Amino acid sequence: MKNCILIITISLFFNFTGTAQNKKYKVSKPNSEWKKLLTPKQYYVLREAGTERPSSSPLNKNYKKGIYVCAACKTPLYKSEHKYDSRSGWPSFDRAIKENVELDVDYKIGYARTELKCNTCGGHLGHSFNDGPSETTGKRHCINGAALEFIIQ
Template identity: 55%
Template sequence: MKKISILILALVFISCKSEAQQDKENAEEYKIQKTESKWKAELTNQEFRILRKAETERPFSSPLNDIKQPGVFVCAACGNELYETEHKFDSGTGWPSFDRAVENSLAFSSDRKLGYQRSELLCGDCGGHLGHIFDDGPKETTGKRHCINGAALEFIPKEKS
């Protein structure tokens, strides 16, 4: 019995993945890096919780759900251009949804917060948490749904010519 307990304990330690180490390694990849206190000073409480702590806003709470006018959605933390209105669609989920991002604007990770692995979307410039990507988007386009927290974005309307 003692050997089994030691074996189980060893397996638990081996299988543990240090998220802190992963975050430290990922942080070195981003061109915009700031301390947690600097991010906290620059972002609203909700933006900080979502972008830096990977929380999720309540569904149907973002005013960005209703935006249909031409423009670009940028990272609320660093201004990186992430999504264009032409690729936005109503997924019925309560979060702004897009079928694709601006090319080379995102970074990808994964999380297991709900007990299964999900593909996490991050800002490619600052590493801020945006949301997740799913395979239930419009079949006539990419088939992907980028489910994004509205508080992680700011909208910049396209100037009329």
């Protein structure tokens, strides 16, 4: 009986660790190379799935017209017209550029959350919540500013 419970527990753990963890990405580099290319904060967020402090990113209050790209691989992720002030302390968007942001599930804090990743390099961007603007998608993509670079258009 104890062995049965142990096997079930282990199989559940492996089934709930996320769907994209073993995915092969178009841009793949060893951690040593990512560390050379990214700032320590970018590395922490993008490669270690960290979270920056709220209201610490200058991109949070950026309302210029342009596009937000992945800080690691420069893939276009979000358009400025889909950004809004969620008052959460992080840049927030109601949708991503189709096909460029991957949804995954993470259980790092004990319950399921929808994790957002760059679909090109697998970099951690943030999380998706269902408390966004009801007049658009109802989604809030809560994104770490360190995971992004802004390009004026």
